[in-house]
Structure formats: structure tokens, C-alpha cells
Amino acid sequence: MMDMGTLTGLGFLKMHGAGNDFVVIDSRGRGAVTTPALARALGDRNRGVGFDQLAEIRDSGEADFELDFWNSDGSRAGACGNATRCVCDLVMRGLGRDAVSLVTARGRLHAVRGADGLVSVNMGAPQRLWSEIPLAEAVDPAHLPLAGDPAAVGMGNPHCIFFVPDAEAVDLAARGPEIEHHPLFPQRTNVEFASLVAPDRLRLRVWERGAGITLACGSGACATAVAAAERGLTGRRVTLEMDGGRLEVDWRKDGVWLSGPVATVFEGRLSPAMMAQA
């Protein structure tokens, strides 16, 4: 029989958006609890809960809530499109509304639930200046001086996008970390390999900074759609076929809108022993 007495610690939710999975900690009404050590311990898929990102909800004076993101290696992320959509779903359900505003490191964002049940967030304008992304030196982000002619786009976090004839054929486990740690990216980078399926459809595989290969990546889908439209490969509205499902991106005048499915998987409690490890 389970000793419930040892399981009185911190509550959390497990959610995912197209297989990009998250631990969500709701710290509204109290102080933030996440540290790099706690994120690393919880992110361990064998000894912790396991996630691509941890999202911590905090009170906000200027929006419905604030949101911080942590990768499974314990590093911070300035943006996470899929975790944003998941947490917005949660908060909208809690408030009984179909629209919310939030504040992230990127600034104030807005999200809505569509009639189709998909949750959409305006991820803001893409960052196209080398210093904003950031890159280590003043090179053209649209054509980086790297083999394969990738583009760099910032969505509040850095992305390096390669357009290849066949994304399936890329050795992502080898190429991902090589590019993530390339000296051109002083804060490391997320890495995308995309191939054109149709003028409104791309196949996309992602290596995430601080998390490795993931089944989907919302900010990566946005950055890839922006780079594809700028190269004239697609229009500004595209479907991204990722390993875990489909995401839709619409680059509008008011920002890059990301839409897709969200799911709540389970709720749990961290044991005091787990919290003490961190």
C-alpha cells in the first residue's frame, strides 16, 4: 500500500502540446520555487518526472499571469510556444474564459481558444537583428556563414533553421548538439531541419537547446515558418508536420500566431525527498 504520508509535497501537472511535454507548477499566491537544481532533478526521465520544459506560473500585476520556462538541463528559456499554449488552456479553464493575457521574458502575450478547441498564442514579432537573436558577430541572420546555408530567427529564444531536401534523412542526434554549441551562438541555439512538402506545408524535426530531440517545438515552428516565408519557399500561413503532431503558424501583421492541440495528462505531488534533492 502506498505511504501517502510521504507524498505531501509540491503539486504539479503534466501537460503536452503535440508531444512536447511539460511539468507545470502553479506558484500563484506564493513565491516561485523553481531553481536550476530542481528543474534538472524533475527533468530526469528516470529519477524525476521527466519533461522537455518546466513552466512555472506566477502572479502578475499587469496580465492574467506570468510564466517562466526551464529546460530539462536546468537552463532558462525565454520562450516556449507549446508550454504557453498548454498553460493558457489551464488558466482559461480556471477562469471560465476563452482568452487570456500573460507576461513572459518576451513581454506581454495574448492567447485564445478557437472554436476547433485548438489554443493559439501570439508569439510576437520575430527577432531579425543578429544582436537580438543573439549571434556572436554581425552576420546576415537570413544566410548564416555555416555549411548548409541556415537562417537564424529569434522568437524570444534563438533558432537556427536548415532547409534540406529530406528532414527524415538528417542525423539529428549528431547535427543538433554540434549546431547548438557552435560559437556563432553565444547563448547556444535550438536547431531545426525542415523540408518543403507544399507551399503551405513543411516537415520539421527539432533539436532543442537544453532538452535535445523533442516531438514538437512551438517557437521552432514559428521561427521556421518565418524563415521559409522570407526565403519565398512558403506563404506566411503554414502547417508544420512534427514527430508529435501538427502545429499551425500564421505570421500576421500583429505577430506570429501559433496554434495546436493541448492535453493535460496527470496531476501529481513531489515527495519531500525529491524536493530536498534539489
Ligand SMILES: N[C@@H](CCC[C@H](N)C(=O)O)C(=O)O
Ligand atoms: N518547446 C519549446 C521551446 C523550449 C525552449 C527551448 N528549448 C530554448 O531553450 O529556447 C516551444 O514549444 O517553443
